Amino acid sequence: MEGEPKQISYGEYIGTLPNPTSLTRFILPPLEGTAVLHLDLKLALAIVERVLGGKGDPVDDEDVRPATAIEEKVVQRVMEDLLQALRAAWIRVVDFDPTFTTSESIPYYLxxxxxxxxxxxxxxxKVVVSDEFGVLLEGDLSICYPYILLQPIASSLKASQLFGSSSGTSLSDEIRNGLEKVKAPIRCNLVRDKLRLQDLLEMEIGDVLTFRTNLEQAAEVVIGKTSVFWGRPGTLGRRYAVRVESFISPDDQSPSTLEDVAENILQEGTGKSNTTEEE
Known part of the structure; x- marks a missing residue:
């Protein structure tokens, strides 16, 4: 979220929106009235292209156009998860059932x-779509609630209710439970080496790359952008697999051999045993 929620006039809000853009109305029963979700049109068009099987590259300014009816439906389907997240964020105040209704591309007609x-x-x-190699897409998103829509629950918008827990668990526990469901990208680097730029430019289909990596060296398991484990590659049933051998120490500058990993594990186990006996 960029900054705190703002209390402004409806005219000011409309004045901040580009034309054309992507605007989707939604209702929040039992609250009476309509709110709106605004998504940067360039981001919306790129998301639609990616969902429909395209590359989803950023859209140039000259290619920006109003979304078609089909594209608006695709955007709504993608944003359904956002509505459910919105419901979860408001659950301590009111349990509403948000549902998209209609879309608009011209702010004046909203x-x-x-x-x-x-x-x-x-x-x-600020919406940022990225992978392990960097940012793929980014753009702005905003949600606008008419004050008259929130007026029936205005007295409930207190810090003690917003940040308290209705289920008896602490807020930190709820945040942790939510984070534990987040999927993190993971990969295993079996080999690594350096290649001269000249060799890269002269490379053709059928060429064979050789590496100086020893087959006995441990494979590096990377989660997100952080090297976390040394592992032993192999198979499990009909799938490739990696068995975790040890954590990667911040002092490790190069891949260890599997024998080194095993020796370190043995030494750690011996050290713990000696400490227990001394106690």
């Missing part, structure tokens, strides 16, 4: 409120 001076609550976010 008609979220009757008067330009009406008060709305706007929350801005």
């Amino acid at each position: 008609q979220l409120s009757q008067m330009a001076d009406d008060i709305v609550i706007a929350v801005d976010f």
Whole structure:
């Protein structure tokens, strides 16, 4: 989230939106009224292309256009998870069931409120889509609630209720439970070496690359961008597998051999045994 939620006029909010853009109305029963989710149109078009099997490269300014009806439906399907996250964020205050209704590309036709001076609550976010190699897509997202929509629950918007837990567990436990479900990319580096740029430019299909990596060297298991384990590659049933042998120490500058890993494990076990006997 970029900054704190803002209390501004509806006219001010509309004035901050580009034209055309991607606007999707949604309802939050039992609350009466409509809120809106705004997604950067360039980001929306790139997401649609990726979902439909394309590369999903960033869209140039000259290629920006209003989304078609089919593309708007695709965006809504992608944003369904966001609505469920929104529901979970509000659950301590009110249990609503958010549902997308209609879409709009021109802010003037949004008609979220009757008067330009009406008060709305706007929350801005920065959306970044990335992989292990860097940022793929990025853009802005905002959610706008008319104040009249939130007025029935305004008295409940207190810190003690927002940050308290309705289930009896602490907020830190709930955050941890949520983080434990996040999927982290993992890979195993079996070999590593350096290649001259000239060899790279002259490479052709069918060429064989040779590495100076010893087959007895432990494979490096990387989670996200961090080297975490030394492992022994092999198979498990009909799948390739890696057995974790030890954690990678911050002092490790180069891959260990499997014998070194085994010796370190043995020494650690012996050290723990001696400490127990002394106690």
